[in-house]
Amino acid sequence: MTTSGTERFNELFSELEDCDEDGQKRTIKEMDRPMDDMDEKEFKSVFTIELFNKILKMIEDKKLSMENVLLLLKRVGYYCVLKNMRSLRFEKSSLNKRFEQMIIAENKKMDEKDEKLLVDLCECYISLNISFKPELLLMCMPYLMKVALKKEKSEETQKEVDMALLTLRDMGFCLLMQKQYFNEIKEIIKYHHEHRNLSRLAYWCAWKFLIDRLFFDVSVEEVIVNDLHFARETAREIEDLSKYVDWRREKEEERVNETKEEILLMEWLRKLVFFFRSCGMWNEEFAALIESIVRVLRAAKDKHGDFFGKCIYVLYVAIGDKDIKIDCLLKGGAIDAFLEEIHQLTFNQNIVRKSLMFFLDLSEKLKKKTKGEVEEAKRKELKKQLFRMLEEEGYEDVIESLYGFIYFAKEKNDRELSLNISDYNVNV
Known part of the structure; x- marks a missing residue:
């Protein structure tokens, strides 16, 4: 036994x-x-x-x-x-x-x-x-950060650095500690980019410390997005971790204890929800990040419900970002992914609702004029491109067929959905 x-x-x-x-x-x-x-x-x-x-x-x-x-x-x-x-x-x-x-x-x-x-x-x-008692945290932080900043090349040092970063993982929500130690964590992440000296879990913990600061201080967006290349690095981690997940299993109930890689992959996806809600800055690297999320979504469909649902939710939250680059969503395959979902014969109310909200936000954002002639020309061209794409997919007919669901959802006090079908459409 x-x-x-x-x-x-x-x-x-x-x-x-x-x-x-x-x-x-x-x-x-x-x-x-x-x-x-x-x-x-x-x-x-x-x-x-x-x-x-x-x-x-x-x-x-x-x-x-x-x-x-x-x-x-x-x-x-x-x-x-x-x-x-x-x-x-x-x-x-x-x-x-x-x-x-x-x-x-x-x-x-x-x-x-x-x-x-x-x-x-x-x-x-x-x-x-x-x-934690504040006075105890004030005592502990300098010692833990000193260890986390070690750069000696040895297995023992790596273990020490990893454990210190694991311990610091949730300290990013402590406003005082954030202001004091943001630059140190930034240095640790940059050093890892050059030397790849951290374990996957320790690297995630360092990022979590920084991302949590967005809750208090959006001025760090520039550093996180452009200096530390958050989207590029997150895409790399998602791609690497997803290789360790068994996407081929036949049934959801066949799932056994989660591997470390599965746990960490889900942690990255959860943190992306917080990131997209807190950060208003995107760059061109986000197309690759969106693409990595869509790949996990498709691999998980019908076989790994928690990952599938989390990916849908991440992309649904992403479209709500105030300064989102819609071309990143298009290049990354997010729009295709939501189109596939509303075409499904299997009716999942939660997924349908998020898909409708995605297109509702997409339509709303494309209606807003941008500053500058170049950016405005890009917006108009993107609208035309999406209009042609959605027309080829029979998108408007599908949206109209879902009117009964939209009406039902509104009756259930779902105020976010619109009863006006044209609000979901992308018109040139």
Whole structure:
């Protein structure tokens, strides 16, 4: 009989008290596999307040060294980030209070601070908690950023940099920290462009830190879009990660535990929703990004519903961007993709609604005159091109056939849809 991840982890944990320090290290490293195998429900059933308090008791009884506790909890924190979980109730444990005291005490030392200990404590504290005390964050950030900025070429250094960036992942929403550390994260991303020194997950975490700043400060758009080439890099990551997804499976229910690549691909797509809602700047590189999203959409159709739905949603949100370049949507295949969906015989109300909203926004944007003769000429030419394309596809007939659905949706208080069919059309 196969042992579950939960059972195997508990077996290994129970062995810790009977091992010497080196044996504990080996046992902790063996815990990686069962933690990787656990789903979110199993993970939370194992890492409870009681378990964290038991670990503290083992420290006090000298049955587990602080060095090995930190080794274990850094691995737990890594899987929390990887599996996008931040509700293990660590903050309610006595062990968390001990860590807070240790961080404050070590940071107060004027000389001979143990920076490695501080980094380890801070990584555990941030990766395992949901909320943080401001004074603790102020103490932790300089040490974590110092590690994240390391450039030595060694496997050990890469692991240290990766863990520091994983820990910093959600710090972008802290306004104070953003203002202080935006340039450092920018430097890390630029260095990766030249040397490809980060793991995929660490690279994603660095980007997340920057993108989250858009929530507070749209002035960073220029850096993110044009200096750091967000669209180009995101397209590259989506293309690479999608190669690791099994798109050939026959049925949705055949899905097994998600791979790391699948989890990370979905994280990129989720962050694109936030990006398109927050950023009003596009450049020509976005055509390749749209194309990569459309490729995932088509690969996932009828076989991987969550990816398919997320791609539809990303493109639906993208059309709402105030300064979107419609030619990027056209070149990237987004308009073709939505045309295919409204032609489908299989009626999915959610997809149909998003498709209608997409074309409603497309039509509205093409009606608005642009500044300058050159840009205005481009807009008119694009309208003609889209008009011919939609006419060849019998688009207007399909839209008219959906009037009953539109009327029904309006009756259900869907105010965004228009009952005027001409609003959905692109007219020259």
